[in-house]
Amino acid sequence: MIIVMRHGASEENIEKVVSFVKSKGRDAHLSKGESHTIIGAVGESPVDPRDFELLDGVKEVIKISSSYKLVSHLFKEEDTIIEVNGEKFGGDYAGMIAGPCTIENEDQIEECAEKMAQFGVKIMRGGAFKPRTSPYAFQGLGEEGLKMIRKAADRNHLAVTSEVMEISQIPMFLDYVDILQVGARNMQNFNLLKELSKIDKPVVLKRGLSATINEWLMAAEYILSGGNREVILCERGIRTFEVATRNTLDLCAIPVVKKLSHLPIIVDPSHGTGLRDKVAPMSMASIAAGADGLMIEVHNKPECALCDGAQSLYPEQFAELYKKLKVLAPVVDKKM
Ligand code: PEP
Numbered sequence: 001m002i003i004v005m006r007h008g009a010s011e012e013n014i015e016k017v018v019s020f021v022k023s024k025g026r027d028a029h030l031s032k033g034e035s036h037t038i039i040g041a042v043g044e045s046p047v048d049p050r051d052f053e054l055l056d057g058v059k060e061v062i063k064i065s066s067s068y069k070l071v072s073h074l075f076k077e078e079d080t081i082i083e084v085n086g087e088k089f090g091g092d093y094a095g096m097i098a099g100p101c102t103i104e105n106e107d108q109i110e111e112c113a114e115k116m117a118q119f120g121v122k123i124m125r126g127g128a129f130k131p132r133t134s135p136y137a138f139q140g141l142g143e144e145g146l147k148m149i150r151k152a153a154d155r156n157h158l159a160v161t162s163e164v165m166e167i168s169q170i171p172m173f174l175d176y177v178d179i180l181q182v183g184a185r186n187m188q189n190f191n192l193l194k195e196l197s198k199i200d201k202p203v204v205l206k207r208g209l210s211a212t213i214n215e216w217l218m219a220a221e222y223i224l225s226g227g228n229r230e231v232i233l234c235e236r237g238i239r240t241f242e243v244a245t246r247n248t249l250d251l252c253a254i255p256v257v258k259k260l261s262h263l264p265i266i267v268d269p270s271h272g273t274g275l276r277d278k279v280a281p282m283s284m285a286s287i288a289a290g291a292d293g294l295m296i297e298v299h300n301k302p303e304c305a306l307c308d309g310a311q312s313l314y315p316e317q318f319a320e321l322y323k324k325l326k327v328l329a330p331v332v333d334k335k336m
């Protein structure tokens with residue numbers, strides 16, 4: 001249930017509503033917008049909305065049948081804008097995250113970092129713990145990899161995002177990265193999501209391989225409900241009957257999510273297509289459709305990459321694409 005306060009409702013009125021919500025066994029989450037304060041009464045205990053409508057300062061009470069509340073646009077009118085290292089995602093902004101699939105060695109990650117910085121990228125990606133389909137495939141360098149990417153990023157004034165796979169890794173990740181990434185395979189690892197709800201760094205939450213938009217938003221709700229409001233949703237393609245591409249990039253998810261939620265949604269066209277030559281058109285299409293940013297795999301030598309080389313752009317290809325994206329973004333009222 002969501003309680004919308006009247007324009008200019010007093011602090012005292014707001015506090016009374018909050019205590020009333022709590023007295024009914026629900027959590028009260030406050031969202032102060034430019035025109036209205038909104039209070040999310042989150043929980044399952046039975047309440048009668050009319051009891052809330054009668055309180056001083058209350059404009060209206062909205063019963064929400066969808067199970068996500070805090071991620072809903074009903075709870076927060078303004079789009080959430082997440083800023084890391086000067087790069088913004090959400091609202092009028094489309095941000096960029098780029099870098100290799102995986103950290104392979106010092107030279108590789110340093111070269112990638114230099115290129116990214118040279119092209120104006122502010123946030124670099126790179127996996128140290130890789131969720132591979134085969135146990136025999138390269139699993140990542142682990143903590144050594146995180147050290148390498150942090151060093152390369154610092155030298156080039158970049159922020160870092162990397163995928164965290166399990167709860168026990170969180171403290172280590174907090175030491176090395178600026179944004180924690182939850183991969184598609186862990187989107188419904190609810191225990192992991194609950195722990196990530198307690199940290200104060202942003203989380204990129206990738207859409208599960210076969211997750212509906214509702215399930216994805218519910219996963220985000222886990223993170224918000226524990227207190228972490230900084231979630232960037234990432235559409236990375238879903239599994240369909242089509243096999244011409246690695247996944248089917250669901251660009252419709254962009255306008256759908258933007259209507260339902262205030263959270264920023266970015267697109268990963270690299271995993272979404274699995275093929276380098278499809279990355280530029282799908283990046284352009286994502287921004288044209290209103291995406292709040294992109295996550296693109298770029299490798300200094302894609303043909304030698306230990307993971308996902310075929311979908312990784314050459315640095316020069318990326319530079320050319322980034323230039324075009326910056327021309328396109330203002331057409332859809334976005335700054336990139
Ligand atoms: C990745 O970003 O390298 C990755 C493994 O992505 P996903 O979780 O979307 O498959």
Ligand code: MN
Pocket residue numbers: 101102271297307308
């Ligand atoms: Mn990858």
